[in-house]
Structures are given as C-alpha cells and as structure tokens.
Amino acid sequence: MPTPSRTSVAEIVAASRSILEAEGLDGLTMQRVAQAVGVRSPSLYKRVSGRTELLRLIANDIADELAVTLDAAAAAGGRPRAAIAAMAAAYRAFALSHPEAYGLLFARLPEAARVDETHNLRASAALLRTVSELAGPDHALEAARTLVAWAHGFVSMELAGAFRLGGEVDRAFAYGVDRLGRSLEA
Amino acid sequence: MPTPSRTSVAEIVAASRSILEAEGLDGLTMQRVAQAVGVRSPSLYKRVSGRTELLRLIANDIADELAVTLDAAAAAGGRPRAAIAAMAAAYRAFALSHPEAYGLLFARLPEAARVDETHNLRASAALLRTVSELAGPDHALEAARTLVAWAHGFVSMELAGAFRLGGEVDRAFAYGVDRLGRSLEA
DNA sequence: ACCTGAACACCGTTCAAGT
C-alpha cells in the first residue's frame, strides 16, 4: 500500500535555505535537512539525487531572488547612471543580508552544483539592459562584465573580511560606483 | 629513546600545495597529506594543530608567492598606468595558472584558516604604492579597493565559469583595465 | 510508493601503547 509523501522538493529547498543561512554550508548536512522536514536522511534521495543536486536547486532559488531585487532596483533607478547605482546598492545589500546564500552562488563547487543557465540569465538581464543604455550596445558585454566583476569582487572581499586596512568601506563602495559609472558612459 | 622526525612543517606545506593544485581542496585530506610525506595522519598533529591551521599555512605561502609576482610586475611596469596594467595581468595570470591556490586565498573558511595579516599586507603593498601614485594619496585606499575588487571579481568569476554569455573574456579584461586605469587617475 | 535501520566507505581528530 502506497504511503503518502511527508515532504516535497519545495519544502526541502526552503528548509535548506534556512539552514544554510543559520548554520553555514558545512552545517547544511543531509541529516540536518532531513530532520528539518521530518524524515530520515535516506528519504531525501527520493526527491533529490544527492547533496550536489540539492545545492544546485538552492542556488537557483537564490539567483531568482536576486533577480527580483535587481529588477526592482533597475526599474526604480531612472536614468542609466542612477539605475546602475541603485542596482549596485541592491546587489550589495542582498549579499550582506544573505551572506551564506550569496557565497553559495559563487562557491567553488562541482559543475553539477552550479546555478542553471536560465536562472543565471534571469539575474543578469536587467544589468545587461541598463549597461547597454549606458555604454552603448557595442561595449555592453565588456562594460557589464567590468561592473559585475567589481561588484562581486567588492562584496565577496567585504564578506571574507579582506578589507583590513581600515578606512570606510561604504566610502570605497560609493567611490567605485561613481568612477565606474562615469568611465563606462559612452 | 627519541625517534628522529620523518617530516617537517615545510615539507607538509609543500606537499599540501601540490595536492591542492592536483586534487582540489576536497582532495586535500589529512590522510592524503600524510601519505605524501610518508607518515600516518595522526603524526601530522605533531606539526600542525589540525587541518584548519594547515590551510592557513598554505594560504600564507600562496600569498607570499603572489606578492613576489606582483612586486616584479610593479617594478617592470614603469609609469603608474602601465604598472597597474602589468600588475593586473600578473594577478590574472597567477590566478589562472594556480586556480586552486587562488581559490583558497578567498575561500569561505573559518577565520582561523585565513591568511595572516602580515602576508596579506605583503601581497597588497606594491598595489597600494602604485595606486597612490596614480590616484593621489587622498584616494589611494578607495582606488586600490576598486581595482583589487574588480581584479578579484573578474578572475574569480572567470575561474567559476560565470562568464557564459560568449564574447572574448580577454577583451573584457583589457577593457576593464583601460577604463579603470583612466578613471582612477587623479 | 514512500520510509527506515543498518551498513559501507569515507572524513578529522584523539590517545594509549610502542620504539
């Protein structure tokens, strides 16, 4: 006689995101996830193929959430320079308020644990659109890569505690946005 | 009767770096390291307090090697703009040729596994000096943070396979160096 | 059809016993 499901992929992913943020990537064990959704760890393998696939599903979920906040910032930003600044601020705020989630997006993990192309595109669409207005279509890709490299590098170093020479980190961020915004303008 | 040492911290760190680059961070197990230096894993605990300290020693070693290549690039670079471009190229070349080592420098690891301040400073000294000439002493720190954030963000995304939209990655790097160099000039 | 205990092959780490 078939026994009814006690959990679902959606519930597993949601529980995993809570555990990730609260206990870090190392704390995100299959046993811990199983406990959170009320089963034993072997049962999780009925829903996901393993921890690697689970990480990918979580990363996709995070990328979608980031996409929503970037889209909102782009829409509220107005002219290209202001929109870029708004998106940069939203990007940094997302990373600082969800450090473990942000870290997972760029973690050195097996290929199979990485964000799917679809979700990756969703998160970068608004930036490409805005940068294309700023830098012109000929340089849109290079300019977007310059901006996102800077933003990712900045927040990941900030999260890693790599800015240890004093000074105001907020000021360095504002300085970077200003210089980049001006220098990428067509 | 005292038995003679069969290994040393230096040998352990050197062996670990080889293993790290060849087999990745997950492959760098205490047993694997012990095998490489010819002892059993419990013996490693006579030299290092645990895997975390071992990772820190490796990271310090990597930071020193990076410092040497950046110093050389700064010295060969000539005027500030050219020196910055040479350092950026050297930085990227280092990361691409030692991807696992570079990844360890910025990995999300316990505080106790991170590069020591001394080695961190050694790796950033030449950049701060050169950027100070370029942007003037008042903006040296912000300008250096902008540059290093961009460079780190760029190569870490490149290593993570995050540039998936086609185009020439080399061209985006050259574009970024050029724009940043010009916009940071005082 | 789903869930589970038991088992397997790994980890890092500790420690008493050997030399």
Add this chain to the structure above:
DNA sequence: ACCTGAACACCGTTCAAGT
C-alpha cells in the same frame, strides 16, 4: 620525542526490508 593502530563521532550514500 616521534610514530602508530585503534577508536570515536561524524559525513554522504545505498539498499533490503517494512508499511
């Protein structure tokens, strides 16, 4: 003083047995 086997508390994952 250093090295080791054995043990401990964990992992992720598999699978036969239960319902």
